Amino acid sequence: MATSAEIGTEGTLQIAEHFKSAHGGSRRRFGWTLLIAYLLLAIGGVCMVTPFFWMILTSVKPAPELVDFSFFPENPTLQNYLNVLNTSSFERWYLNSIIVAIISTTSVVFFDTLVGYTLNKFDFPGKNIIFIGMLGTLMIPTEMLIIPWFTMSVNWNWHIGYAQYWGIAFPGVITAAGIFLMRQFFDGVPNELLDAARMDGMNEFGIWWRIAAPLVKPAIAALAIFNFIGNWNAYLWPLILANSREFYTLPVGLSFFRGESTTHWEKIMTAASLASIPLLIVFLIFQRQIIRGIALTGLKG
Amino acid sequence: MRFTLRQRQIIWAYIFMSVALVFFVIIRWYPTILAFNVSFRDWNVFEGSGPWVGLENYQEIWKDAGKPRSSVTAAFSNTVRYVLFGVPSQLVLALAIALLLAQIRRLSAVFRVAYFAPYVTSAVAVAFVWNWLYQPETGLINQGLDLVGLPQQPFTKSPAQALPSITAVAVWQNLGFAVIIFLAGIQQIPGHYYEAARIDGANAWQLFWRITLPLLNPIIVYLTVLGTISYLRLFALVQNMSPQGTGGPLKSTTTVVLEVYREGFSSYKMGYAGALTVLLFFLILLITIIQLRFFSRRVEY
Numbered sequence: 001m002a003t004s005a006e007i008g009t010e011g012t013l014q015i016a017e018h019f020k021s022a023h024g025g026s027r028r029r030f031g032w033t034l035l036i037a038y039l040l041l042a043i044g045g046v047c048m049v050t051p052f053f054w055m056i057l058t059s060v061k062p063a064p065e066l067v068d069f070s071f072f073p074e075n076p077t078l079q080n081y082l083n084v085l086n087t088s089s090f091e092r093w094y095l096n097s098i099i100v101a102i103i104s105t106t107s108v109v110f111f112d113t114l115v116g117y118t119l120n121k122f123d124f125p126g127k128n129i130i131f132i133g134m135l136g137t138l139m140i141p142t143e144m145l146i147i148p149w150f151t152m153s154v155n156w157n158w159h160i161g162y163a164q165y166w167g168i169a170f171p172g173v174i175t176a177a178g179i180f181l182m183r184q185f186f187d188g189v190p191n192e193l194l195d196a197a198r199m200d201g202m203n204e205f206g207i208w209w210r211i212a213a214p215l216v217k218p219a220i221a222a223l224a225i226f227n228f229i230g231n232w233n234a235y236l237w238p239l240i241l242a243n244s245r246e247f248y249t250l251p252v253g254l255s256f257f258r259g260e261s262t263t264h265w266e267k268i269m270t271a272a273s274l275a276s277i278p279l280l281i282v283f284l285i286f287q288r289q290i291i292r293g294i295a296l297t298g299l300k301g
Numbered sequence: 302m303r304f305t306l307r308q309r310q311i312i313w314a315y316i317f318m319s320v321a322l323v324f325f326v327i328i329r330w331y332p333t334i335l336a337f338n339v340s341f342r343d344w345n346v347f348e349g350s351g352p353w354v355g356l357e358n359y360q361e362i363w364k365d366a367g368k369p370r371s372s373v374t375a376a377f378s379n380t381v382r383y384v385l386f387g388v389p390s391q392l393v394l395a396l397a398i399a400l401l402l403a404q405i406r407r408l409s410a411v412f413r414v415a416y417f418a419p420y421v422t423s424a425v426a427v428a429f430v431w432n433w434l435y436q437p438e439t440g441l442i443n444q445g446l447d448l449v450g451l452p453q454q455p456f457t458k459s460p461a462q463a464l465p466s467i468t469a470v471a472v473w474q475n476l477g478f479a480v481i482i483f484l485a486g487i488q489q490i491p492g493h494y495y496e497a498a499r500i501d502g503a504n505a506w507q508l509f510w511r512i513t514l515p516l517l518n519p520i521i522v523y524l525t526v527l528g529t530i531s532y533l534r535l536f537a538l539v540q541n542m543s544p545q546g547t548g549g550p551l552k553s554t555t556t557v558v559l560e561v562y563r564e565g566f567s568s569y570k571m572g573y574a575g576a577l578t579v580l581l582f583f584l585i586l587l588i589t590i591i592q593l594r595f596f597s598r599r600v601e602y
Contacts, residue, residue, distance in 0.1 A: 037404045044398060045415040048473070052418065054441055055430045069444050115321045122314040130318065137329040141585055143534060143558050144578040147339050147571055148332030151349045174324045204313040233423040235537040236558070240566055251425040255541055258429060265433050272426040283421045287414050290421075294478065295485035 052280070058269035066265055080270040084257075090274055092246055093253035100169045100238070100249055101231040107173040108227045109220055115174070116182025117208050121194065134176045142171065146240055153241060164247040168238045172231060178223050181297055185219040186212065222293030225286060232279060250275045336582075339575035346571050358576035373577075375552035376560040377584075379464060383556065384532040384588075386468045391528055392521065394472065395479030400513075402480070403487045413484075417477035424474065428541035431470045432457065457542055460553035467542050467554055471535065479524050486520040487513065522596040526589055533585050534558055557581045 058066065059080055061073040084090065119131060149171055153159045158167035189212050197207045213220065238249045248256065254275045258268055283290060304312065340358055344351040366373045398416060402409055419427060434441050435456035443453040456466040494512050503511065514521075536558040540546040547563070548555020557577060565574030 034404065037401045038408070041398070041401050041405070041412050045412055048415045048419065048476075050441075051427075051430045051434060051473075054434060055426075058433065066439055069439065111321055111324075114317050118314050118317040122310055122317075124311040124314040127314075130322070133330070134321075134325055137325060137333075139586065140329070140333050141530075141534060141578075141582055143536075143561060144336045144582045145329075145332040146561075147344070147346065147565060147575050147578065148335035149328075151335070151339075151344075151346050152332070154347055155349050171328060174321050174328075176325075176329075179321070204310075204317075208317075229421050233421075235424060236562070240562075251423045251537070254423070254425045254429070258541070265436070265439070268429050269433060272429045276422045276426040279421055279423075280418060283418065284414065287417070288410075291413055291417060291481055294417075294481045 052276075055269050055272055055276075058266055059273045061266055063264070063266050080266050081274070084267055084270045084274065088257055088260075088271070089245055089248075089253065090250075090271070093248050093250045094278075096165070096168075096242075096247055097232055097250040099165050100234075101228050103165065103169040104172045104231045105224055105228045107169075108175055108178055109224050111174045112178035112223060113182050113213055113216070113220055114208060116179045116184075117186050117212055119179070119183045120186035121189075121191065121212070134179060137176045143236070145171070146237060149237070150240055159241055159243055164242055167241045168234075168247075168249065169231070171237060172227075172234075175227070178227065181223060182216065182219060185216045189215050218293075219297070221289060222297050225290055225293060226297075229279065336575060337579060339572060340579045342572050342575075344571035344575060346565075346569070351572065354572065358572045359580075361573060362576055362580070370552065372548070372552055372555060372560055372563075376548070376555050376557045376577075377580075379548075379552075379554060380533055380535070380556045380584075382464060383468055383471070383535050384529050386465060387471050387532045388525060388528045390468075391472045391475055391479055392524060395476055395524070396483050396517075398476070398480050399483035399487055400509075402484055413477075413481065416480050419474045420477040422474070424537035425541050427470060427474050428538050431466075431473075432542055435466060457554075458550065460549075460551045463543070463550060463554045467538055470542070471532065471538055474538075475528070475531065479528070482520055482524060483517065486517050490516050518596070522593070525596070526592055529588055529592065530585055533581070533588070536562065557584075 057071070057073060060076045060078065062075055062077055062079065065074060115134075119127070150159075153167045157163055158170070193211060194207055197211050202210070232249075233251060234249070235251045235255075239252045239255070242248050242252055245253075245256070254271055257271050339351075341353060341355060342351040343354050343357075362373055365371050366377075402412060405412075435443075437443055437453060437455060437458065440456075442456070446453055455462060457463045490513065494516075495508055498508055498512060535556045539548060539554050539556050539559050540562070543549050543554045546559075548559045558581070561574045561577045561581070564570045564577065
């Protein structure tokens with residue numbers, strides 16, 4: 001580790017390098033390129049966030065204001081929200097999405113971590129075949145499996161009543177991608193530590209649960225967050241499986257809601273706000289961890 | 302009976318993996334085999350069986366593809382078009398934004414949040430917000446065009462503009478993921494590579510082509526393969542942005558997965574839909590192999 005004095009010089013050097021680097025050492029050109037970078041990023045950033053603002057602004061406008069165009073609402077109102085909540089089953093769809101996302105995330109965190117750990121730290125016959133067998137499933141697009149999954153769900157009555165929660169969640173309760181991610185992260189846990197625990201007479205499950213798993217908490221957190229987001233936004237499979245309004249997840253409910261209020265854009269934007277704002281808030285709270293997690297793991301949400 | 306340490310380890314390993322093994326066999330591998338099986342049958346999903354018809358489903362797809370204004374032909378050619386428009390624009394834009402973000406210090410986190418927010422939003426909500434932005438007369442974009450004196454555009458209402466309009470939304474939604482991955486890659490390039498090159502008299506343009514781009518090659522491969530697969534599987538945006546979710550106007554936006562959904566779960570032609578998913582699987586496999594071949598040749602410097 002460097003002493004504070006060294007950090008000081010290093011820091012200054014780095015800043016000097018930064019000045020020289022992109023900008024040929026000239027102070028004035030430095031200012032210009034930086035200004036242009038900010039300008040371009042700001043234009044792009046406005047393109048990225050305007051749809052969200054427009055969604056929210058529309059949702060607080062009374063219907064007539066949509067026709068005589070004004071950017072900001074003249075008489076902002078929450079009436080649209082009351083109307084949408086009263087005429088649809090949004091509370092129920094929230095509950096369904098939460099239940100499904102919690103079932104699959106809990107299961108994924110438990111099993112992906114356990115199996116990733118086993119594949120990293122244990123030596124047993126058939127390990128390679130099992131490894132390749134799990135890896136191979138990543139090549140199969142889930143679209144190819146929906147007809148077999150639906151056949152199985154009908155066969156076992158997972159498409160009826162409360163079993164639908166399981167029906168929606170089951171394809172994602174263990175994920176190959178998550179297993180390989182966790183398998184990599186257990187490289188960082190030293191075997192000596194696990195052996196020491198074995199010496200002390202701890203059983204294997206305890207070693208995993210109390211010693212190994214806590215050491216990879218950041219990776220588990222990333223896995224949990226992406227899995228939750230992915231399940232919350234899942235669309236095709238819940239659309240196929242859920243066969244009654246009470247068991248729609250948010251995206252499915254939202255999609256059917258549009259069918260019922262074709263040109264009432266204030267209502268549709270209210271519904272879209274209701275569906276997307278909770279997750280956006282969660283994202284804003286955890287944005288550092290989420291973005292760092294993406295960079296760390298390259299996981300697709 | 303007493304076990305040796307190694308035997309105990311093997312037993313524990315299989316206990317740890319038991320649930321996952323059952324999962325992968327029943328929920329992943331068996332349905333994969335069943336998917337091929339379904340495509341050779343006149344499958345009835347509610348009976349979980351159907352008579353063997355050999356290649357009839359594939360022959361029917363081939364015959365349908367020959368008809369004028371065929372949905373199947375449109376689905377495959379549109380899907381390829383989504384990839385060809387979407388993936389390059391997504392990569393170029395993301396790289397440009399990441400390079401700009403790497404230049405700045407202040408506000409960097411704010412920009413990252415802005416660019417990433419659409420990625421955590423449900424595709425259904427995104428589809429509706431953009432439907433509203435694209436509206437003729439009252440939509441924000443057409444209002445803006447009016448304001449600067451340009452003619453209004455039909456966007457998703459016109460067969461010529463609908464596919465590019467939806468592609469733009471897909472790029473808008475997925476951009477943030479690629480930006481974060483690129484940025485992580487750029488920040489890993491050691492600064493002294495640039496210093497050495499600059500001492501040799503390289504300009505900023507040469508630095509980009511000779512250092513940044515070659516060193517980012519693995520990331521470009523990763524994002525190209527991942528991006529291509531996600532565009533090949535496009536469904537939620539198209540279903541919620543085309544009129545009545547049918548891939549119109551005039552089949553101009555329909556995709557393979559949308560046709561699978563319509564044939565399988567609206568018309569209940571499961572065998573036919575199953576055959577389509579098998580074709581999609583081979584299309585994804587073929588394109589992925591070609592990309593990896595093409596890129597891996599270029600990786601060797």
